[in-house]
Amino acid sequence: MPQAIEFTINGNSVSAREGQTVAAALANLGICASRRSVSGEPRGPLCGMGICFECEVTVDQKPHVRGCQLLVHQGMKVQTGA
Numbered sequence: 001m002p003q004a005i006e007f008t009i010n011g012n013s014v015s016a017r018e019g020q021t022v023a024a025a026l027a028n029l030g031i032c033a034s035r036r037s038v039s040g041e042p043r044g045p046l047c048g049m050g051i052c053f054e055c056e057v058t059v060d061q062k063p064h065v066r067g068c069q070l071l072v073h074q075g076m077k078v079q080t081g082a
């Protein structure tokens, strides 16, 4: 059975299942936008396989991380730009 992973999104404590990607965890929490376009429109995961870069978030102060390519881990700090 997958373990619960505790981490933060924009400073709020949340949990996800072990083995989920950050993008999937965001979607399960009802967070559909992970960043904003240059014109300010909210953007969110599109391809789910690392190609479109629409799922970029900041993780542990590292910007431009593709949320669909990173599994959640205990204590990580995710910051969305949306």
Ligand code: FES
Residues within 6 Å of the ligand: 023, 044, 045, 046, 047, 048, 049, 050, 051, 052, 053, 054, 055, 056, 066, 067, 068, 069
């Ligand atoms: S959803 Fe397309 S790169 Fe992550």
